[in-house]
Amino acid sequence: MSALEVKNVTFSYDDQSTVLQNVNITLNKGELVSLLGVSGGGKTTLFNVIAGLYKPQQGQVLLNGEDITGQTGKVSYMLQKDMLLPYRTVEDNVALPLILRGAKKKEARKTVGEYFAQFGIDGTQKKYPAELSGGMRQRAALLRTYMFSGSVALLDEPFSALDTLTKSEMHRWYLDVMDNIKLSTLFITHDIDEAILLSDRIYLLGGGSIAGEIVIAEPKPRRKDFNLTEEFLHYKRQIVSKIQ
Amino acid sequence: MNEKLRSTINKILPPVVALLLVFGLWVYICSSGAVPKFLLPSPADVWNAFCEDWQLMLRHARVTLTETFIGLALGIVTGFLMAVVMDRFSIVKKMIYPLIIISQTIPTVAIAPLLVLWLGYQMLPKIVLIILIVFFPIAISLLEGFASVDKDTVNLMRSMGANRLQIFRYVKVPSALGHFFSSLKISVSYAVVGAVLAEWLGGTEGLGCYMTRVRKAFSYDKMFAVIILISVISLLLIWLTGFLQKRFMPWEKVNKRS
Numbered sequence: 001m002s003a004l005e006v007k008n009v010t011f012s013y014d015d016q017s018t019v020l021q022n023v024n025i026t027l028n029k030g031e032l033v034s035l036l037g038v039s040g041g042g043k044t045t046l047f048n049v050i051a052g053l054y055k056p057q058q059g060q061v062l063l064n065g066e067d068i069t070g071q072t073g074k075v076s077y078m079l080q081k082d083m084l085l086p087y088r089t090v091e092d093n094v095a096l097p098l099i100l101r102g103a104k105k106k107e108a109r110k111t112v113g114e115y116f117a118q119f120g121i122d123g124t125q126k127k128y129p130a131e132l133s134g135g136m137r138q139r140a141a142l143l144r145t146y147m148f149s150g151s152v153a154l155l156d157e158p159f160s161a162l163d164t165l166t167k168s169e170m171h172r173w174y175l176d177v178m179d180n181i182k183l184s185t186l187f188i189t190h191d192i193d194e195a196i197l198l199s200d201r202i203y204l205l206g207g208g209s210i211a212g213e214i215v216i217a218e219p220k221p222r223r224k225d226f227n228l229t230e231e232f233l234h235y236k237r238q239i240v241s242k243i244q
Numbered sequence: 245m246n247e248k249l250r251s252t253i254n255k256i257l258p259p260v261v262a263l264l265l266v267f268g269l270w271v272y273i274c275s276s277g278a279v280p281k282f283l284l285p286s287p288a289d290v291w292n293a294f295c296e297d298w299q300l301m302l303r304h305a306r307v308t309l310t311e312t313f314i315g316l317a318l319g320i321v322t323g324f325l326m327a328v329v330m331d332r333f334s335i336v337k338k339m340i341y342p343l344i345i346i347s348q349t350i351p352t353v354a355i356a357p358l359l360v361l362w363l364g365y366q367m368l369p370k371i372v373l374i375i376l377i378v379f380f381p382i383a384i385s386l387l388e389g390f391a392s393v394d395k396d397t398v399n400l401m402r403s404m405g406a407n408r409l410q411i412f413r414y415v416k417v418p419s420a421l422g423h424f425f426s427s428l429k430i431s432v433s434y435a436v437v438g439a440v441l442a443e444w445l446g447g448t449e450g451l452g453c454y455m456t457r458v459r460k461a462f463s464y465d466k467m468f469a470v471i472i473l474i475s476v477i478s479l480l481l482i483w484l485t486g487f488l489q490k491r492f493m494p495w496e497k498v499n500k501r502s
Contacts, residue, residue, distance in 0.1 A: 052403065053403060072403050073403070073404060073406075074405075076403070081396065083394075083396060083397055085415070087421070088495075096414065099414075100414075127498075128499065130498050
């Protein structure tokens with residue numbers, strides 16, 4: 001059984017032109033699958049449907065086989081902006097999903113505290129988000145996302161607001177951390193390189209429907225110089241040709 | 245440390261100099277004899293008047309402060325509840341927002357005697373007047389604060405399964421705290437003035453009442469002393485508000501720095 005399945009989802013805002021047309025996506029356990037497409041192609045809308053914020057006119061969202069269409073609080077969601085609350089310390093931000101579920105503040109802090117080192121943000125617990133660099137904030141946001149998720153995370157362009165150097169550092173970090181964590185992840189990006197580097201599979205989303213699927217066969221953990229190899233370029237050519 | 249000292253001096257020096265200039269002008273006018281002494285008492289006269297009457301003044305001040313604090317507390321609660329209801333139900337906002345604005349266009353000086361007439365000479369009319377003065381800035385600023393919340397943050401909270409109450413508690417209230425404290429700073433000084441005004445118009449205790457008595461006795465030195473006392477009380481309350489703001493919003497300092 002797949003971790004997440006999107007079945008024949010069709011969605012439009014208030015009878016306007018259709019934003020999502022019969023979209024089918026599967027995400028297997030432990031996989032990282034990217035949705036690649038131009039801005040305005042319906043990627044974020046699809047995430048909002050999966051997260052339960054929007055209810056589709058047609059179709060279903062299944063989490064581990066269970067129908068969660070239109071239900072919030074089932075899959076975790078991370079946006080391009082880190083969305084850390086400026087008035088909570090980093091640890092209280094990260095602990096928020098647990099507190100929302102009814103955990104005591106002290107216990108929640110203790111639970112999340114065990115992950116700070118693994119996510120490379122040890123020592124930031126008592127700081128406020130404004131004291132952290134962009135990359136560190138994204139890590140904290142990712143840890144919060146992880147603390148929330150039972151099994152599936154939706155990441156909406158999590159690294160796109162970072163500068164190029166920080167971004168590639170975050171890619172390496174992400175591959176390392178995710179190898180240990182085994183979080184099933186749906187990943188939105190409009191960066192082809194990022195998609196190839198991180199994904200097991202890539203869905204090409206255009207005009208509100210799936211235009212193609214590409215499997216990246218390169219095993220994980222990936223070589224440090226994978227993005228400089230001929231195979232990488234081969235994948236890139238494949239994607240570019242399909243997009244055009 | 246040296247740097248810090250310098251920045252403190254830079255901050256404090258200009259207002260202190262301005263204050264000293266005003267004070268100097270006051271002393272000069274009095275000593276030059278341009279204005280008769282009974283119209284403008286000199287600083288020394290005011291100080292003597294205060295020394296003579298300070299026990300009585302403080303007793304009246306206690307009454308005024310009690311009214312101020314009760315009125316403030318109830319005004320804040322009223323303002324908060326109004327803001328919450330208006331934020332939650334937009335129809336309520338549409339209905340009562342104009343009424344609130346209209347209520348604020350009625351001069352306080354006009355309401356105060358009516359309140360005294362309706363509610364008597366005790367504390368009640370004073371407290372009601374302060375509530376009327378205070379709830380408005382509090383309600384409006386909180387409403388603005390609640391509305392200033394980032395939509396994406398609310399969506400993120402919802403995606404985490406947060407209910408309305410949790411979003412209110414973890415997002416809306418902390419986001420509105422800054423707005424709340426700014427308006428509270430204004431409200432505290434208005435509250436003191438409101439209390440004094442209401443006492444002035446009718447009552448047996450309080451600084452306003454004391455003022456009417458010394459005015460009738462033509463003791464302008466005591467009048468000046470009590471005016472300064474009221475200013476000092478207001479300033480202390482504003483400072484206290486600032487102190488509380490720092491206590492309740494420790495992240496402000498960090499966010500300002502970066």
